[in-house]
Amino acid sequence: MRSPHGERLARLSQAIDELSAHGLAGLPPDLLAERVEHIFTLVEGIDPESARRRTRRAVIEN
Template structure:
């Protein structure tokens, strides 16, 4: 039986391989951005600390 973490790493590795197999010119900017966002989502699922830190970047900066 595979652990959920092992399955998550496998999904991440597959997604990275799929992106690499597509080649640099095969995807439009929107598709490329969507796939990279999907990769980050998989990484965040594997490491909640990364997700917590990423949320800090989503906050508006104080003006001043």
């Protein structure tokens, strides 16, 4: 039985592997953006501080 943290890492690893398997050139831009956003969401679930940094960065850029 995996810990919740281990399960999150496994999902993140799987998402990265799936994106890598399709290759960046083979995906339409909207699907690529969707998958990258999903990966960021998984990272933020593992490291909530990264979500706060990302939000601050978006506010500064706008």
